[in-house]
Amino acid sequence: MKVRFIGTTILSFAAALVLQGAVITGVQAQEKQEAKPWFKDGEAQIVKAFEDPDRWIREDLWVETEFDSDGDGRSDRMHVDVTRPAETETEGLKLPVVYNTSPYFAGTAGNNPSYFWDVRHELGEEPKPHAHPTEIKRRGVRPIISKGHVSTWLPRGYIVVHSSSPGTGLSDGVPTIGGDNESLAPKAVIDWLCGRAKGYTTRTGNKEVKAYWSTGKVGMTGTSYNGTLPLAAATTGVEGLEAIIPVAPNTSYYHYYRSNGLVRSPGGYLGEDVDVLFDFIHSGDESKREYARKTVRDTEMKNGQDRVTGDYNDFWAGRDYLNKMDKMKAALLMSHGFNDWNVVPEHSLRIYEAARTKGLPAQIYYHQNGHGGPPPVSMMNRWFTRYLFGVENGVENDPKAWIVRENDEQGNPTSYADYPNPDASPVTLHLTKGAPEKGSLTVAKPTSQGKEALVDNYSFSAEALAKAENTDHRLIYVTPVLKEEVHLSGKTVFTIRAASSKPAVNLSVYLVSLPWNDHRGAKITDNLITRGWADLQNYKSLWDSEPLKPGRFYEMTFELQPDDQVIPAGQQIGLMIFSSDRDFTLQPEPGTELRVDLDGTSVSLPVVGGAQAWMKATGEF
Template structure:
């Protein structure tokens, strides 16, 4: 009897020892830690498969399947370990058209004119199975996650057609997330019937990615799919109208003059070559060609259907957004508008802003806390952390400053009026203008915005300056311009920059040293975004529009300058020089979000 008891005790001890040696996620200070057992890439299991969707966008009469890859610790196979998933989807994984000659629209023409045709290109697919991408893997697999990638419809080895914001780009990741949470829609091949299950998944999924890859987490979240618990979109394009138009104006994303939605379609269309003719005919050459409207730039149902703000009602996922205030490609309004609506809906929301350009994720620790809470279910209190994190000027992106919210809760609108002298420099003042004056500028796209801002005098822009600041001034939020103008022609570009002067020409100068924020508009849309109306030359029209969101501390010794001009060489169409814009100073004002309000502005400026 004694020997049996000892044998049983030994068996129990061996069993406990074996259990103790099993690898599992480890958490410290509210974050998932790197686990050495998960940290050997040679032991990771890498495989690919296809997930069947509920749509057919390539016209073959069969539901489209999307190509998916999986990277997971070996313990999900050897020890039955189940882990949550970090998922990234993209149209870029299998290659793009690059900067092919003729791909972009020619912008050198008059406003309202039909542009000359552009050149279509074909993308050659690249990549070898089973690896679609290596992104996210080294960050998250060692911390106890499975990492999954998928190629968007019509790209790589995924069926379907790109639609650049169409419903299939929301429903494709939804189908993958449903497979990850137990749906029987996974297959070992593109066309076969052998099934595959995500038996290693806990059914909790988080998504992240940058730019287009940051758009798709939001797209998936707007479907309301239950298993998508958290998303971290980085510099996402949340509205294709806001990306390719601005307040009715045809306006390119920064760095990609002449890009439009059909250009992006060609840029990413790396899918099955046998399906491309059908896709091109139905999507690019019909739906896009009939609705993108480069002639007027007006808003319509096509653009409304590619604005994720309109689709947010079903969204449940906890949202951590990231954006750069000097991202002039995907501008900061894209994240601001979505975060604002998500807060209004009562969703968990944090936003991280930095002072640089396109891209830039939150610190890994911040992302880690978000996924630890919403994917692993660890009660780390992240929902009680600061709602806004802003990287201050010249601080490291890894060291944001915490704020109660964004915009800063102490920010108040301050209205500034204009006084005469804009061809050299008029004044910006809190005192109401009684100038009863007009001032004129002459459009000339040969001068860049920077050229105009630095010029001591110019007939091609109007510039109005605050007094030199005696102490730093903190701006936080969305500025607005109300402007009353007349044009010498039925159509004109309108561009507005808010600048900090004197212009810093130093080699290490940052863009925020000089450009505070910007905005663009089509005066023909003064009444309606969806219906432009030709201007009567010489007649005055009033319009107002928002500038891009910002959070910036303007240092003492600088002046804040409002610059009004017409064609913006980096962003707008390039008409022939000569259009005259006349600005009514009494009917024009600038509203700035100042931390501390009017008292803070006057204290700094007087």
């Protein structure tokens, strides 16, 4: 293929034809200040003529979809806004699109705990019904649905498009919280941007609107639910969606509201579930809300979400995007925080690994903070420049993983060949008794350690249990004091052999760094390495749980959340086992006894440098 140089980058001849003369060199742009995209160092640069908001064209419209989810006998239409440079009208300039869709743009019901499920009940017990919020009053003034992303991308030569999800704002349809219509809605908008679907000036009229200013190249980005929807669109295989940058996306509603068979709340939203989220976002047409509640919330969700067993089922499988990856073609740049306990970090990793297996262009960016946090703009710019403008900037040859180290700024990640770190390998540690104080965690497997027990009591926080010198409400096992730092990268795997005094028991497992940081302003995440939760009733399968026989021992293996963390010298790594986690799990009456067979319990850490690095840090072999 013939190429020509543009600034310090290379643009394929085919891409130049697609842009129809819309690209000029960096030198030309600086000299003439023409109102066309230009590139330097592999990135789209700010175009002076595109910076003035007074010259932007703003308009809204409705795009017709292929579904009727609100039962009114006509295809649902999605409300869409467009913000574009004036030159797309006056000069016939065609540009690629950065597209952001959301259920939040028109407002929400707010996070009132009285609308959440009550978590104070016995495991396996049918929960009491909960209240529902009052009507959401739509906010916003047409034609602007959102101003998000406009100031970043429009001056760099992109058109920015927003749309409201089904059943929200001025879009038709019903919210399904991961149902098919939430994938097909953004697909329809992309089809319209590529000339394959119809757009209209009004919600019910017949006057058409065409996206004559679009090159047919679309990229999507967004955070949280807004990060889930780019993935939802990409899994339809829609043509024209070239690249997505999901930030902290929820890639499986089961993994958001359950954990290895256990009913588990997302961090900060104790008692939330899919039906609560339905009420939270349902800001659509008031005349359609009763239909939506009856057909979706009170029927499909009520029957499918199953807060009694926590098992995986067809309802959850249909809301898991990992099951829909076969059609995906878009280049993927994932972003997530290792201390995101709302949408836990496994959500991004599972999709990144699937994309890599498919051979798709994929990179992952992880930082050490909580929910949200996009990659640096420069990284996003290179991604969109490569796949939307067609500039051959070599981004596909960049390192696959970018990790923000513990004391670095989020804009300054360290590159690695991949994630998990290819130099990491498992080091298995075994437990030596010590309850109710601390036991030890060693490479050498001790002989006949027997069993130790803890008593469930949700009244104690995980932090209090980790800091306690002596307590019956947790078991904790610690490594030798580290002589050198230890770099963990990947997923910790935990195997337990345990027995419960009741037919069901919560199981919570934390990996922590000790001694605990008690300095002013310290947070639990300062000492948290990773954690996970499970239901021992699902020791055979996530699909089928079975009541535990009190006193009988069961073996279960599951993964804790992925992490990449350097544990400094002078610390100890502690494995803490307890039952109810008051910030995440149901809270049964205290008193259930969990007995752990130490000889059948172990933890495998993903250590960079493997056994040799562990030996240097601990003196163990």
